[in-house]
Amino acid sequence: MAGPNGSLSEDPGKRQAILEQSIRCFAELGFRGTDVQQIADRAGVGKGTVYRYFHSKEDLFWATTLDVFWRLEKVTNEAQERVEGACAKIRAAALAYAEFFESNPLCLEVFIQERAEFRGDAPELHREYHKKLIARFEQVLQDGIASGELRSVDTYKTVHAIGSLLYGTVVFGGHLTELSPIEMAKHNIDTFLRGIRSKESLAAETEFVTGSREQ
């Protein structure tokens, strides 16, 4: 299995070159704004070659986003593995997430383009990868609860809360504030871990303390 094109013999270097320039173009110009010719030019190959490696512009886009996803997953996983404890792992992953996008702003744009252009219509393959990432994080939370480090939260919801917070932080926070995504992410994840209510307030309203979600 050499790639999406089955038995075709491919040059991995060429494939990677195309992918790298795709990130640049899609990030800078958007999916619709990108001319496949430009990707070919920047990658130093003919336009026909781009179509040989990726069947269509859309396929190329999905391959691009998947590539970015993998890189993101890698850095967050590695960050987690370097520390112990649920909070530490969450913080480390959050930091790595923000650092990745701050170091690779083009990757952020690609993510945003994906959501904007294709809503939730990602290929099944992409969803699979996403679910795996979620599951991995849920385990971290579960471990934290088991060890008494975290209170007994709904891990499914909380993973998504953290994901939402981080996504919002890099997308929304990063460009509307004068603070760097990393600074914002640090602050946000810590605040998320601790909450913003005062001790007195928490002590007074026990129903909140239990983290119940009914209304």
Added chain:
Amino acid sequence: MAGPNGSLSEDPGKRQAILEQSIRCFAELGFRGTDVQQIADRAGVGKGTVYRYFHSKEDLFWATTLDVFWRLEKVTNEAQERVEGACAKIRAAALAYAEFFESNPLCLEVFIQERAEFRGDAPELHREYHKKLIARFEQVLQDGIASGELRSVDTYKTVHAIGSLLYGTVVFGGHLTELSPIEMAKHNIDTFLRGIRSKESLAAETEFVTGSREQ
């Protein structure tokens, strides 16, 4: 004040009709994917009329996002005014935010398109409105701190943290989970208010309790 076209006499109904169909089209097809002809057709006017009311497709887009922003601002403000106390106001606004986008999913798409297509290049007017919204929220936090309901957080950062969380929740959470944006938002904002750490954990690590942000 007749609109962006100065002294031109305009039919407000027609303007509104164009704007409404713009939301639909931009949301369903994206900015680039939308043909102005389609907006005109759906609004029941000639294409030339669209260009009379809005000078270009881009202007129309900005008018559309501003319209959505106003509606969003209105519901969150009204929600805040109906309750007392910082936490209650924050929760109410967050709920209203999520409810708005759940009831008007097209508006959410428009927001996403804005970010995707134009990065941070919103017109000055839009930035102004944004700043006002932020300032209003900061005051709520400030009041909460003054009254002892909230601990002494950095209001600027925290407002953005909440904004990021909510944005992430409706954009990211809403489409990757099987939970509704409203459910997610409720959970996330409560979690954010309370934090996810256990009492024991908090008691043990006092430096976190103070909300310090150093690394």
Added chain:
Amino acid sequence: MAGPNGSLSEDPGKRQAILEQSIRCFAELGFRGTDVQQIADRAGVGKGTVYRYFHSKEDLFWATTLDVFWRLEKVTNEAQERVEGACAKIRAAALAYAEFFESNPLCLEVFIQERAEFRGDAPELHREYHKKLIARFEQVLQDGIASGELRSVDTYKTVHAIGSLLYGTVVFGGHLTELSPIEMAKHNIDTFLRGIRSKESLAAETEFVTGSREQ
């Protein structure tokens, strides 16, 4: 007869205002490049009014060129009348012609536009006026021949030769040389009157002297 629109009551001042701005617009932007709205704006009337006074953009253009023609005819006629003798009249008319276009470069552009946009498809009315002008000039030449001031040239051809020379001078000469149209016209008409051959050359080749046109 109030104008091309028969019995309609018209305001001559308004009509003239439209005509004047038409010259400016057609000259600066060309026939196709001119937006009727701009003429209306500059003339301080509504676009509908332009169409009331002139039935179409093309009609307005013809009215504009006719207006220019009349002004040109007027100055050349008056120049002729101020002097006596064929050569003097020809020179005076030529000078007036060049002066007119140098003082009113917009009028020149209108003439050029007419030729470019409509080839020889001028309305009959325009042709009539043209013929009258030609006839008038032929008479001047005829008188010059009768008085012995001019040799016995073909007046029809020669009138057109002069017309061609002057037209070419203001159109071609005026914009390709660093000399003013007036200077060029003076030089050209004098050269045309005298010829460029040396006396000796003329004396030697008598067949040329007779101005025969056979070949």
Added chain:
Amino acid sequence: MAGPNGSLSEDPGKRQAILEQSIRCFAELGFRGTDVQQIADRAGVGKGTVYRYFHSKEDLFWATTLDVFWRLEKVTNEAQERVEGACAKIRAAALAYAEFFESNPLCLEVFIQERAEFRGDAPELHREYHKKLIARFEQVLQDGIASGELRSVDTYKTVHAIGSLLYGTVVFGGHLTELSPIEMAKHNIDTFLRGIRSKESLAAETEFVTGSREQ
């Protein structure tokens, strides 16, 4: 040197076909009146191909006028080379000029369009070619003066006078008279060479004979 598109490999036949149909379309419909689609259709290529060979409609137009200019230059140069003597060369070139436009009336229209649409805004390249043509003609006049065939005229002005006369003849004369451009040109150039004043008149007014140009 492949053309204006640098290293693009081009089919000269296709390029020529487009150019030929451009002449037809621009001549028949004017620059603004021509739809590039029509040129493509007539040339039997896709519209995209037209834009591959010429970057824009305007570029195509300039390439068209330059093509015409070269053809005109070629016939006039060849005509001059076939004869000896200044008068003969001038007559030959004038005849060739008129013959060219009579045989290729579309080329004339293209020249007229150029002047009408772009005033003097021709690309530098075009101006260069023009200057070369002028210089060549000036040399002919200079030689004629040196040999005693012509009187001592200002060669710069006189070249432009001849150019103006010929331009006027084919543009103005050709369409306002029932005579052919060739007939008109023959007559006009001979008249220009000889002048139209009688011998007696010339003998009487010596100041004219010297060709002085002051008023």
Added chain:
DNA sequence: AATGAATGAGTCTTCATTCAT
């Protein structure tokens, strides 16, 4: 396998003309 020339459907925008007020 690699290329890039060719294509034509698709899109934004303009503007002459009409007609209701």
Added chain:
DNA sequence: AATGAATGAAGACTCATTCAT
């Protein structure tokens, strides 16, 4: 009579995709 809002046909230019070399 005067206006200018509304219209939609028209036209320049782009670009994803194909396919002959």
